[in-house]
Amino acid sequence: xxxxxxxxAGSRKTQSIVDACSxxxxxxxxxxxxxxxxxxxxxxxxxQKACPPGSVPEVMGWYSFLLRHWVKPFLTLKYPGRRxxxxxxxxxxxxxxxxxxxxxxxxRFLDExxxxxxxxxxxxxxxxxxASQGTVxxxxxxxxxxxxxxxxxxxxxxxxxxxxxxxxxxxTIRLVGDFRQSVxxxxxxxxxxxxxxxLGMLDWxxxxxxxxxxxxxxxxxxxxxxxxIATFSDSLFDSSLKFPATVSNxxxxxxxxxxxxxxxxxxxxxxxTYQPVCLRQAVTTQVPDGVTATNFGVSKGLTHDRVLIFxxxxxxxxxxxxxxxxxxxxxxxYVAVTRAVHSVAFxxxxxxxxxxxxxxxxxxxxx
Amino acid sequence: MIDRVIVRGYRIFRxxxxxxxxxTNIIVGDNESGKSTLLEAIALALTGRVGGRWAQxxxxxxxxxxxDVAAYFDSLATDKPIAPPEILIELYLTDKDDDLQPMLGxxxxxQEKVPGVRMHIAPNPDYAQEFSDYMSSEDRPSILPTEWYAxxxxxxxxxxxxxxxxxxxxxxxxxxxxxxxxxxxxxxxxMLTEFIEPKERAEVAVAHRKARHTISTGTLAPVNQRIAExxxxxxxxxxxxxxxxxxxxxxxxxxxxxxxxIPFAMAGxxxxxxxxxxxxxxxxxxxxxxxxxxxPENHLSHTGLTKLVARIEALAGTRQxxxxxxxxxVLNRLGLDKLVLLNNxxxxxxxxxxxxxxxxxKRLSGYDTMRLVLASRVVLVEGPSxxxxxxxxxxxxxDGSTPMQKGVDVVSMAGVSLKRGLQLSAALDRQAAAIRxxxxxxxxxxxxxxxxxxxSGVREVFIGDPADGWTLEPQFAKVNDDATVRxxxxxxxxxxxxxxMSSHKxxxxxxxxxxxxxxxxxxxxxxxxxxxx
Numbered sequence: 001x002x003x004x005x006x007x008x009a010g011s012r013k014t015q016s017i018v019d020a021c022s023x024x025x026x027x028x029x030x031x032x033x034x035x036x037x038x039x040x041x042x043x044x045x046x047x048q049k050a051c052p053p054g055s056v057p058e059v060m061g062w063y064s065f066l067l068r069h070w071v072k073p074f075l076t077l078k079y080p081g082r083r084x085x086x087x088x089x090x091x092x093x094x095x096x097x098x099x100x101x102x103x104x105x106x107x108r109f110l111d112e113x114x115x116x117x118x119x120x121x122x123x124x125x126x127x128x129x130x131a132s133q134g135t136v137x138x139x140x141x142x143x144x145x146x147x148x149x150x151x152x153x154x155x156x157x158x159x160x161x162x163x164x165x166x167x168x169x170x171x172t173i174r175l176v177g178d179f180r181q182s183v184x185x186x187x188x189x190x191x192x193x194x195x196x197x198x199l200g201m202l203d204w205x206x207x208x209x210x211x212x213x214x215x216x217x218x219x220x221x222x223x224x225x226x227x228x229i230a231t232f233s234d235s236l237f238d239s240s241l242k243f244p245a246t247v248s249n250x251x252x253x254x255x256x257x258x259x260x261x262x263x264x265x266x267x268x269x270x271x272x273t274y275q276p277v278c279l280r281q282a283v284t285t286q287v288p289d290g291v292t293a294t295n296f297g298v299s300k301g302l303t304h305d306r307v308l309i310f311x312x313x314x315x316x317x318x319x320x321x322x323x324x325x326x327x328x329x330x331x332x333x334y335v336a337v338t339r340a341v342h343s344v345a346f347x348x349x350x351x352x353x354x355x356x357x358x359x360x361x362x363x364x365x366x367x
Numbered sequence: 368m369i370d371r372v373i374v375r376g377y378r379i380f381r382x383x384x385x386x387x388x389x390x391t392n393i394i395v396g397d398n399e400s401g402k403s404t405l406l407e408a409i410a411l412a413l414t415g416r417v418g419g420r421w422a423q424x425x426x427x428x429x430x431x432x433x434x435d436v437a438a439y440f441d442s443l444a445t446d447k448p449i450a451p452p453e454i455l456i457e458l459y460l461t462d463k464d465d466d467l468q469p470m471l472g473x474x475x476x477x478q479e480k481v482p483g484v485r486m487h488i489a490p491n492p493d494y495a496q497e498f499s500d501y502m503s504s505e506d507r508p509s510i511l512p513t514e515w516y517a518x519x520x521x522x523x524x525x526x527x528x529x530x531x532x533x534x535x536x537x538x539x540x541x542x543x544x545x546x547x548x549x550x551x552x553x554x555x556x557x558m559l560t561e562f563i564e565p566k567e568r569a570e571v572a573v574a575h576r577k578a579r580h581t582i583s584t585g586t587l588a589p590v591n592q593r594i595a596e597x598x599x600x601x602x603x604x605x606x607x608x609x610x611x612x613x614x615x616x617x618x619x620x621x622x623x624x625x626x627x628x629i630p631f632a633m634a635g636x637x638x639x640x641x642x643x644x645x646x647x648x649x650x651x652x653x654x655x656x657x658x659x660x661x662x663p664e665n666h667l668s669h670t671g672l673t674k675l676v677a678r679i680e681a682l683a684g685t686r687q688x689x690x691x692x693x694x695x696x697v698l699n700r701l702g703l704d705k706l707v708l709l710n711n712x713x714x715x716x717x718x719x720x721x722x723x724x725x726x727x728x729k730r731l732s733g734y735d736t737m738r739l740v741l742a743s744r745v746v747l748v749e750g751p752s753x754x755x756x757x758x759x760x761x762x763x764x765x766d767g768s769t770p771m772q773k774g775v776d777v778v779s780m781a782g783v784s785l786k787r788g789l790q791l792s793a794a795l796d797r798q799a800a801a802i803r804x805x806x807x808x809x810x811x812x813x814x815x816x817x818x819x820x821x822x823s824g825v826r827e828v829f830i831g832d833p834a835d836g837w838t839l840e841p842q843f844a845k846v847n848d849d850a851t852v853r854x855x856x857x858x859x860x861x862x863x864x865x866x867x868m869s870s871h872k873x874x875x876x877x878x879x880x881x882x883x884x885x886x887x888x889x890x891x892x893x894x895x896x897x898x899x900x
Contacts, residue, residue, distance in 0.1 A: 073472030073524035074480075083474070083525055135471070135480045142468040 009338030010224025022050035028145035030057035070125035078131035085114035122158035152177035157190025228258035261351035276306035371459035379712035396709035402691040419553025454488035472524030491517035536655035538647030575618035579610040636666035664694035699732040742776035752876035793820035840868040
């Protein structure tokens with residue numbers, strides 16, 4: 001049975017893939033797909049260590065997967081005589097000045113050197129699979145007994161059609177992901193399935209589950225953040241989404257654990273005292289001179305003891321008035337908060353108005 | 368398993384296609400019919416190499432089909448030039464094996480969705496300018512500039528191949544013998560190294576490096592010291608000797624097989640072939656699904672060959688074998704049904720043979736089947752005397768030309784039933800005349816059971832009228848003057864002509880063959896001569 005494990009941050013998702021591969025049935029050919037390049041290298045190294053030589057799973061990026069196993073072997077059946085040249089990562093087919101793609105037919109998918117445009121790659125994959133009359137899937141399922149897909153929340157648009165065809169194959173598909181970390185998007189410009197974007201993908205999973213193609217389980221234990229941070233991270237999302245409460249297995253405590261707010265005036269002293277890693281939503285978020293901050297999205301996958309977050313207006317409104325964040329902001333902030341093991345501090349004016357405790361340097365009064 | 372082989376534009380093969388058997392394929396044909404070339408083409412597509420060297424490095428103008436090349440150069444002078452010659456070799460593999468699925472795709476000339484490999488040799492578009500400059504220069508010879516050709520080796524999935532795919536392991540056993548100092552050829556070395564388990568290989572590699580290191584640091588140390596002293600005056604820096612630790616000096620290159628304590632290269636030629644086959648067998652069928660064997664009968668005695676053929680049969684159990692041979696024995700033993708007959712770069716159609724006939728020739732493995740297979744027109748006679756008499760009758764009708772000179776092979780069945788010979792001729796769709804005695808029965812008695820394999824004007828049986836005698840001797844005596852016959856053969860007085868001839872079959876046949884005396888031949892013999900003329 002195909003499974004989807006929806007896990008919280010710090011729940012050792014990647015390790016669960018490594019464990020499943022190394023502890024699985026011997027002699028099964030496995031493919032592990034992941035989205036980020038660093039993720040691929042890290043995963044490949046860990047799998048190599050954990051699995052006996054000769055049965056190390058193949059690790060591949062999502063785009064390479066579509067290129068190598070969907071488009072390349074059968075492109076000529078869709079567009080006779082064409083041979084795939086590679087991937088055109090940044091380019092775009094002919095567009096109007098307003099940015100609408102006007103190229104049609106093969107020019108919409110392939111550039112002059114026959115490289116596939118990234119933005120329409122998954123649509124091309126689906127088209128070629130149709131032209132192959134099912135051979136794409138029959139070939140894949142005969143090569144790989146198990147296919148793991150990490151960071152499944154990043155798949156959107158026609159990727160979901162690809163995913164659905166995989167779920168219908170005889171290969172066992174294991175999906176691992178965390179919707180609360182939907183900060184990337186394989187197809188930002190793909191208009192297909194808009195309702196399944198971001199947290200909306202939960203509905204897609206529900207559809208697949210109802211169709212009997214997928215078992216969905218939640219994994220809500222974190223080995224990273226202490227309980228107060230875990231609980232705070234849960235509060236970023238509307239309870240109607242029914243995410244189970246995160247349970248922390250982090251047993252190490254320090255004298256400064258949990259979620260705090262601090263006044264801009266105290267940033268320097270806070271930095272000196274705790275050496276947190278500074279994060280911000282995007283480059284547009286103001287940070288004081290001399291401070292370097294990492295964007296939320298870039299920090300994904302990393303662990304830091306302490307995190308200092310420079311806030312945006314919606315984040316401040318959430319902290320003071322409890323005003324819900326948009327899905328996208330919530331996901332970004334979730335990634336940032338769950339990087340921390342021990343403490344998260346938000347920088348904002350009037351910290352006393354926030355619903356979390358204020359940190360004040362020793363010897364200072366609260367006003 | 369290879370389901371289909373397509374070779375276009377490669378040497379003798381202009382447009383060649385064949386669907387091999389799952390087990391053994393015995394490739395037979397005259398010299399220059401393309402037997403070795405077919406093995407070479409298969410090896411090229413499987414390994415990307417020719418004789419152990421990369422195709423790109425070995426590529427030369429003579430790889431291209433010379434008819435294609437001539438047509439191309441001829442067309443350049445016209446207003447409708449054709450495209451430059453290309454070489455295409457495609458191996459279509461079975462779709463039944465999951466392990467081959469990664470090689471599946473639609474990039475093959477049939478656009479079939481099956482696994483396979485394809486080698487395409489065509490002008491390199493990067494050098495289009497150079498190519499066209501060469502072609503338009505006035506004093507260029509009519510030789511293809513292969514330096515501007517590119518070898519494109521891919522799976523049917525369009526994935527480029529840079530080394531032999533693991534699943535396409537092949538043992539290549541050529542009949543060339545080794546007398547080089549290196550000890551073994553590339554293919555044999557490859558077989559050898561695979562013979563050794565990965566763990567053992569690591570151990571051998573370590574021990575080998577260590578030994579070399581010990582010689583460098585130990586044995587050579589005092590030598591180097593002395594040289595250093597003495598060379599001071601010659602050169603500023605010290606000169607010394609060291610064992611080569613580069614990859615050239617890896618253990619694989621210094622290991623040679625030994626047979627009963629004799630190095631492989633010093634073994635007899637026949638034994639070398641036998642060892643190569645033995646090595647090929649020792650590789651697991653998992654890693655070597657194919658074996659290409661060239662003329663295994665070379666350098667082997669009959670007993671040696673018997674053993675070798677038994678080994679090849681065992682090898683065939685799990686592998687697909689492509690074997691060329693000139694030996695009837697090899698052909699009979701491995702099974703006539705495995706025959707792939709080549710004729711000047713094309714494959715002759717070969718109908719099916721009844722299983723009992725295949726089994727029959729396997730038992731009669733000494734029979735010279737190859738003559739039946741290779742002859743374009745064949746006359747089947749019962750024994751050596753019939754053979755000589757037919758030859759003489761043929762010469763009389765052709766101003767002294769022998770049947771062989773006219774492309775007719777007279778084959779004595781020597782106890783093999785006429786039926787089997789006709790079955791084989793029919794399977795090959797050969798023209799054949801069979802001559803036999805009537806033994807006192809009406810010709811229809813002998814002809815009727817053979818109807819399935821006879822075809823008017825193509826394959827016919829020639830039998831004398833029983834009224835004129837049961838065998839050739841009375842038939843011959845009947846149409847010739849008795850005194851002439853008695854004198855010609857020197858039949859002693861008191862002996863009956865026919866009785867003497869019947870008990871001295873080869874004597875009179877030989878005398879007739881050597882004499883120039885005009886004689887008359889029975890009607891059925893002259894009919895047979897006319898039939899094959």
